[in-house]
Structure formats: C-alpha cells, structure tokens
Amino acid sequence: MAKKIKKLLKIINKSVEKSLMVLMLFFILNLCLPHVGVAQSIEIEQELNPQLPLEAGKVEILIAYPQEPTLPQIKIKEPRYTIKMWVTAYNSLPNQTDASPCITASGLDVCQRNMEDIIATNYKYLPFGTKIRLPELFGDKIFTIEDRMNQRYYRTADIWMKDFQTAKKFGRKWTTIEIL
Helix, strand or coil: CHHHHHHHHHHHHHHHHHHHHHHHHHHHHHHHCCCCCCCCCCEEEECCCCCCCCCCCCCCEEEECCCCCCCCCCCCCCCCEEEEEEEEEECCCCCCCCCCCCECCCCCEHHHHCCCCEEEECCCCCCCCCEEECHHHHCCCEEEEEECCCCCCCCEEEEECCCHHHHHHHCCEEEEEEEC
C-alpha cells in the first residue's frame, strides 16, 4: 500500500511540475509578446433621410465615426547650435562636380533619389548624415549632409537641385544654419 501511495505521489508531482512549467511558459510569453489594445467601437445610427425618396425596402444607414483619423503630431526638434554660412546651389553636371556627377562623397546617388534635400559642405564639424535646417530660406525643411565641396570654399554649404536654372536663380545667400 505504501508503494502505491509513493507511486501515486510521484505521478502527481510530475503532473504538477508539468503544469507549473506550462504556467511559467504562459506568463513569460504573456510578458514578452505585445498585447492587442482595445479598439474603440464604431456606433452605427440608422436614420431615414426625408429629403430623398427611398425605394421600397431600402434604408439609408449613416455611420458616425468617433473622430476623424489624424496623423501624429511631430515636435520640431530644437537645434543643437546655429552658425552663419554662405549657401549656394549646384546640380549634377560634370562641370560642377567630378567624373561621377550623380554620386555624392558619401556614396548616395542623388539623381536616382531625385529629392532636393542634400547639402554639400566642407565645414569640418559636420559629418555625413548630419541633419540641418535653413529656416530663413526653407522654413522647417530638413536637409542632410551627404557631399563635400572643393577645399577652396570656406564656410559654405551647397544645396543639390535638379534644375540648372533654379540653382542659378538661387544664387548665393548669407543665412543661418541650424544643426540638429
């Protein structure tokens, strides 16, 4: 009889251990995996529109959404520091660049990317990838430093532009640069 009780206790211990393992696994997964949020329900109101004639057996349903969906608000980042520089514009033309006019010093292909948010500069404290703003000229538009200029230009930034005439019209401007 004592052997049967010991055997039964051994079986119970094994099943309790397995149950504890399953519970522990459940809690670990519950902590590690993301939870699904509770969605806001959409109320449906049924109203008849007396101004429009309805066909027999048809009812017009108006859906009232809780609120219009909006994009998240982005805070405009305060600059780490500001400097004054000359700003000019350039294009991907061989006489304004080197033998590979579309490739920047960082290796970015501006012609393929086709967005006017790239700047070249020789200012030694601004490495590739630095984000800057030109608030007096472009407001909150953010530019990225991806190219370098000839060493003879000091404290100058050069904005890449698609069109030659637009770049020529831009000219040369003394402005504040905000380094983000």
